[in-house]
Amino acid sequence: MLRLFGRRGEVQQVERVGEHFRLITIGGNDLVDRAWTVGDMTQFSFGGWESRAYTPLSYDAARGSLEFLGYMHGNGIGSAWLESLRIGDPCVLVGPRTAVNLDVVTRPAMFFGDETSFSTAAAMRATLHGYRAVSFVFEVTSPENCAPVLDRLGLDEATLFRREADDRHLDALERHVLGAFQPSMRAVFTGKAASIARLYKAARREGISGKQITNVAYWAPGRKGFSGVQR
Numbered sequence: 001m002l003r004l005f006g007r008r009g010e011v012q013q014v015e016r017v018g019e020h021f022r023l024i025t026i027g028g029n030d031l032v033d034r035a036w037t038v039g040d041m042t043q044f045s046f047g048g049w050e051s052r053a054y055t056p057l058s059y060d061a062a063r064g065s066l067e068f069l070g071y072m073h074g075n076g077i078g079s080a081w082l083e084s085l086r087i088g089d090p091c092v093l094v095g096p097r098t099a100v101n102l103d104v105v106t107r108p109a110m111f112f113g114d115e116t117s118f119s120t121a122a123a124m125r126a127t128l129h130g131y132r133a134v135s136f137v138f139e140v141t142s143p144e145n146c147a148p149v150l151d152r153l154g155l156d157e158a159t160l161f162r163r164e165a166d167d168r169h170l171d172a173l174e175r176h177v178l179g180a181f182q183p184s185m186r187a188v189f190t191g192k193a194a195s196i197a198r199l200y201k202a203a204r205r206e207g208i209s210g211k212q213i214t215n216v217a218y219w220a221p222g223r224k225g226f227s228g229v230q231r
């Protein structure tokens with residue numbers, strides 16, 4: 001159980017970034033000098049077997065602190081926890097642990113995701129090549145609400161697609177991603193499981209090698225607490 005094996009931390013900063021996001025800094029002695037591969041996630045424990053995954057966008061090994069951006073979609077313990085967080089609150093976490101290794105993503109690169117992926121996208125900045133030659137594409141519920149959040153993360157050049165009923169926006173999104181794909185490109189697909197699966201299949205149909213693409217599903221409607229199974 002995570003509470004038995006987890007590390008203890010404390011909320012050091014809470015920044016409200018728009019209505020639906022919180023930029024959280026967690027710190028503590030247990031987090032000093034941990035191994036961190038950019039793209040690793042941390043799992044926060046909510047008692048028993050319940051935990052939720054979030055991706056540090058930065059980690060300071062000397063200070064023992066990590067920072068992540070959490071999206072409050074409004075319907076889960078993770079979402080409610082983010083909204084409730086105050087400086088000094090204790091927490092129990094596991095990780096950083098493997099989710100996607102962004103350090104090995106060569107350029108040019110394509111990064112696809114949604115609101116839950118902004119923190120992972122921002123973690124690209126901590127890689128050797130930073131944001132250079134990365135095309136960021138996101139499906140989001142409200143481009144108006146997300147644009148200032150992406151500005152805050154230095155991701156203002158990202159291309160946003162507004163979600164539509166029955167995922168109709170994915171037709172245009174798929175065309176955009178495949179149209180921008182270059183032969184030597186690496187791709188990282190994160191976020192909603194069904195969107196990733198669709199993009200992956202479309203890319204494979206276009207002859208793009210599966211080795212060029214890393215998929216990590218972050219959530220799926222009706223399912224709780226994804227931990228990130230990599231394919």
Ligand SMILES: Cc1cc2nc3c(=O)[nH]c(=O)nc-3n(C[C@H](O)[C@H](O)[C@H](O)COP(=O)(O)OP(=O)(O)OC[C@H]3O[C@@H](n4cnc5c(N)ncnc54)[C@H](O)[C@@H]3O)c2cc1C
Nearest residue numbers: 054055071076077078079116119220221222224225227228
């Ligand atoms: C490896 C990994 C890294 C992740 N990193 C981040 C991160 O850095 N920042 C971040 O914000 N999230 C991140 N996530 C996603 C986050 O863990 C999930 O959104 C998680 O479900 C949130 O927990 P919850 O308790 O709020 O909702 P849950 O209790 O898990 O789910 C309750 C309901 O809400 C739905 N739901 C979950 N997420 C969404 C959503 N985004 N939009 C609409 N409905 C949703 C579920 O389908 C379910 O029906 C990551 C996930 C993984 C696997």
